[in-house]
Each structure stands twice: as C-alpha cells, then as structure tokens.
Amino acid sequence: MRQEDDDVMHNTTRTTNRPRRRAARAVAVGLTATLATALLGACSSDDDGGGGDDDNITLRVGVFGQFGYEEAGLYDEYMEANPNITIEQDSTTENADYIAQLRTRLGQNSGLADIQAIEVGNIAEMTSELSPRWVDFNEYDVDTSHFVPWKIDQATDADGRVIGLGTDIGPTGICYRTDYFEQAGLPTESEAVSELFAGGWEDYIAVGEDFAANAPDDVAYLDSAGGMFNAVVSAFEERYTNEAGEVIYQESEGVQTAWDLSLQVADAGLTDQQQQFTPEWERALANGAFATLPACPAWMLTTIQSHAGDAGAGVWSMARSPEPSNWGGSFIGVTDASEHKEEAVALAEWLTAPEQQAKIFANAGNFPSSATAQETEEVQNATNEYFPGTQIGQILSTAAAEIPSTPIGPNDQIIQESITNGLVTVEQQGNDPDSAWDGVVSALDNALAE
C-alpha cells in the first residue's frame, strides 16, 4: 500500500494535485486567520456608538420598563428640533436585569449609553461608590430648582455633585374597590373614604375590621402584610439607613411601628397572604381577591389597569393616605463614558423639564418629580376613566407635597426584602413573630457582611 501511494505521489498526480492543495491550504490559513482576528476583534470593537462627525451625533439612552419617552413622542420631537441628533433607546423590561448590566458596565466604565436610567432603589450606590462614573449636572449649569427638593437630595453625592435628574416619583394614596366597600356598608366616595382613614393607620385597620365583619367571605381587606409594612415605613423620615449612611433598621422607629402594624393586620386575618408582584398576586388582583392596596403610588394605577383589565374598570378608586410617602420613581444620568456629554446633558435636561414631565404624566401616568410640573393644571386636574370620579391629580399632588426626605442607603432594598420575607413566614406559615424577626436579623447579618 505504502509503496503504491508514494508512487502515485511521485508520478502523475503531483502536478495536478499541487495547485489544488495550495488553494486548499490558502483557504485553511485564511480561515484560521479570520477566526483568530474575529476572536480578538470581538473584544475591542464595541465602541462605535459615538457615531460620526461633529454635525451628526447619535445619543443612546438606556432605560428599563416604561419611561414613556418614546411612547409620548418626545424623542421625535427633540430630533425634529435638533436635526443633527439621532436618539436611540435600549429598553430592558425588568429593572433587576437592567441594573445588573448597568453595574457591570459602570464597573468597567465601558459599553454605557450616553444617558442611563437609575431606579430610586439603586440611587444610593450610584451616589456613593459609582459617583465618579457620572457627570455632575452642576458643572453644566442645569437648572434643578424646579424639582421637588428631596428628589435632588437623593441624587446628590457627598461632595455635592448632582448625578441624576428626576424623572417621576411615586406619591402614594390608598387604592380601594368601591363595590366591595359598598357590600360592606362603607362609604364609596373617594372624599368620604379619605375621611375614614384620616386619623392614621390605626383608622385604616379599624375600617378593615369593620370591613371583614360585613364584606363577602372570600374577599380580604388588603393584599399582604408586606404591603402594609411598606406603606407604613415609607412615611418615616428614617427607615433603614440614617443620614450618616449607617444601617439602623434594628433601632429604627419606622421599622418597629411598621412591623407591629403589619403583624396586627396579619393576626386579624385581614390580608390575602400574598407577596406583592408575584404572578399569584397579579392573579389575585385580577380576580378581585382583596379590597385595598395601602400603598398605591401613581404607577400602581397602571399596574391595576393592566392586571384587573376590563373586569376591574370602574370599580377601583383612590383615597388619600393618612401618611403619604414616596414609592419608586427614577432618575436619568449622563455617564462619564459618554463621548457627547454636552449634548447628552442637554437632552437629559430637556426630557426632565416640567413641560415634558407633564406630557409623560398625561401619556403614561408617571407622576412628575418637578414641582413646577405638579402645579400645572393638566396634572392637578388629571383624572382617569378607569377610576371614575376620582381626583387622581389632586390626591397625588397633595401627597407629593407631604413626602418626607428620607435618607436612602445602598442596602435598603435588601433590608426591606428580608423584612417582608419575615412577615410572609408569620403570615403564611404561622411562625412566631419574634423568631421571624430573629431570622430577618441573621439573614441580614449574613447578607450585609463584607
């Protein structure tokens, strides 16, 4: 065999074979080279987002969920007024996914859009460790006087740099089902219900006991003890972190009060034993399994509407909260990695200006963080067909004026999550409240340890 093969090579095939083999080899080498360059290139070719020359600029905006800019046509409006600017938006549905990505990119200071959204729960980490990654709006003389003061405080770091401009805030009312209130022999008018609750959370619970005695058996008064906790604790000027940035949830009066009141509603069997924003909670909302939401910010109206659907149209209403607070809301900031800081700052300023905020409120229901926008007539007199007869604009603006300025720490979300979990174990599994609290503390000791 071998001899034969060699012979073949020596003689006839050699001449015909050579060019083909050379070509094959060239292809192979080329292929390898392409692979290798593709591999190396993949690591370095991701920064073409700056786009073009001085005259034509692409600004990228990274947001999560529904910011309403695109929906309200604001980008188109801005691009029309500034023909040299193209705006591109990347939207991630969930903040949990968005923030994980944003953190990684900020950590490496690359792959960032020119403007990035920041949820209020994450603003503390942005003003502390990651502050240098953001542009200081003061340096660009951005007018921040029209925002509610506490909103700007939240986005100001220890050196006085303002790294975020407020988009929306979440002033809270109490949402309730008028049909169930009627069946329980309670007033249904927004004003009258507000009166019922006016004395404080004890009144809210007392109404609940009344409700439980008269309402249909399969309807709970409120969704969850966790929701009660959130509603109560948020109205305090100190929750989990103090002004100095120390974790103080164990001594905090707000946490103590909220914990006790939450146990009270759980004990009295007033809750539907849900965990907020789980699929099961969403279905309970859709099925009308509970009659009130003790903390009901502006954006919750959209949540109710999308889950309760047509069946819930006209039965939900909103009353004034005895102790309104802020829940949620966001900021937008300009990243230090941006190649067009000047233009990005201008766009951010424009997007958060009072006129645009009022437009977004009308369009998407995000309540403005600008005090000037809150005073406009379209916000003050806003109503929603889905919640007939409810002066939503008035209730929310009154609430907005009463929101305390609360220090926010980077671990607040972890702490609140853990406390809520503790309440669920009391509510659902009937655990002893004291041991549930011990569980919360040990979980947090572990989670917060460096």
Add this chain to the structure above:
Amino acid sequence: MTTEHREAAPPAKGGAAPRPTPPASGTARPAPGPKEQRRAERRSRRYRWDLKYSPYAFISPFFLFFAAFGLFPLLYTGWSALHSASMLTPNEMEWVGFENFTRLWEDEFFWKALRNTFTIGIISTVPQLLMALGLAHLLNYRLRGSMFFRVAILTPYATSIAAATLVFAMLYGRDYGVINWALDLIGIDRVDWQAGTWSSQFAVSTIVIWRWTGYNTLIYLAAMQAVPNDLYESAALDGASRWKQFIHITLPSLRPTILFTVVVSTIGATQLFGEPLLFAGDPSGGTQNQYQTLGLYMYEMGWINRHLGRAAAIAWTMFLLLIIIGIIYWVVTRWVSRSSGEEE
C-alpha cells in the same frame, strides 16, 4: 493508517516538496542559479513549517476560546475569591486570603443551600433516571408510530427553561393553580407549594424531571439498540421472561451508559439554577430559602448583596465539590468495571 499519514508525514526525500536537486547529481540539467536555489530553500522551509505548525493553528480556535471563556474566568474567579470586593467596583480588591472560604464553614445559609441542592438533586435525579429507563424499555419494543413517541418525548427538552418554569409556577399557584384546584376536587386540602420545604422542593424537582427525562430516555434507547439481538433470542429460547431479560441482559449492557447519565445528571443537579430562580421569581429560593440551591446562593451573594469575593468563593467551592464527586464516580467506575471483569 497509511492514507492518513500520507498527507501529514514529512516529505520523504523529494516527496511532496520540490526537489532541490543537489548539484552533484544534476547531470542532465544545468545547475540551478543561487537565486533559484534560495527560492527552493525558502519553499521547502515553508513546507516544513506548514507541516509542523499548521495542525496547531487548526486546533487553536478551540483552545483560544477555551482560554478566553473557560480558563481565564475560572482562574480570575479563584483570584477574586481570595479578596473582598464589591460587585460595583470589581477592580478595587482587598486581599483577605482564605477568609471567604473559611466563613462558609459557619455560614448556615451556605449549608442550607448545600442541603437543598442535595435533596432536590436526589428527588429529581433518581425518579428521572428510573422513569427514563422504563420509557426507553417501552420505546425499544417494536410499536406503531415509534418515531412519533421518540420525538414527543424529547419536546420538553427543547422547551425554553424559562417558559416551562413559569408555566409550572402557575400550575403550583396557591390560590389559582390547577394542581390545587384538582386536589380540591378530590377532597384533599390545598397545599401552599411555595411555602413548605418539601412541597417547594418537590415542585422544583418535577420541573427538572419533566424537562430531562426525555433526554435520558433517548440516551438509554440508543444504548439499548446497541445490545445484540441474539442475546435476547437465546434468553427467550431458554425461557427467560421479558422482565428477566431486562434485568439480566439490558441492565448489565447499559451499565456504562447509566453511569454516564448519573454523572451528567449529578453535575446538572449541582448547578441547578434556572428552575428554582424562576419558580421563586428571585434568587432567594423562597421566603425562608427553603429551596435555594448553591447556584442561587452564589447569585444572590454576588448580584443582590454585591459581594463579589464571597460569591466567587461559593463558585469555587461548587467547583471543588464537583471535582470530589467526579473522583468518587471515577473510583466507583473502576470498581464496577473491575468487579464485572471478574465475573466474566
């Protein structure tokens, strides 16, 4: 062999390479000029290099990818595990030695996650492999539409893990889930699946079982079809029942395959992540971490609590656990093959 060698073997004298004719032997032709000789030399050198180095170039893509996306992350994770670092500023690391590892020893949450991983692993893997074996045995019979069944059994494997888990989470819903509705119908009390330790672990395991049984079935089926038919024929002649045939012919022939599936399933169970994550909706694995696996604990530590070093230490501990499990399997395999060798 010879044909394979032909292309790669170094050219025998004057083989594939252009023959640089030595001047001494060149009687017919005139001696080549120095220029031509240099060219010939260069060419032959190129051929030598080609033969010597191009195989490395051909296999290099895999190793480059592996180095970039396998080895480097592994080593970097190990390096991070020795530091205290925040997820927000991963480049500012502070050396802490093995503290991130030693603290796991006293970390009740780590042990709980390890326990959960183990129990979920057992209650998902054992029934799954047994069922796969049974199903493969059934599919191995000559039956009408066997292709259909084979494809059908693989569909769960082709489903997206997220979609499947979300559907299961709805099925297991406390107030509005189909399973509780069915239990209610037959007069059994509703179960709060997510809340209990065993109920939630059972629920997560069913997702795993649902998804992976078909995959293992096909592997078993392929192995079963490789068993020579005459073994069954002669056993049948000797009067062995179907069951006896299964026990005495199928199972022993499948031994290496079973071991393979056990190893693969164990690795999968150790790294279990997507199902419990989506079942809970967050990495806590339930309000009391009742079904938080090691993978989830690592994720929570890194991406929720933002402790990069501690998360890296958990990741490396998982890696070491897998190595230990791998060694145990290796020992078992050797022991099994030796003992079966003695049998013969």
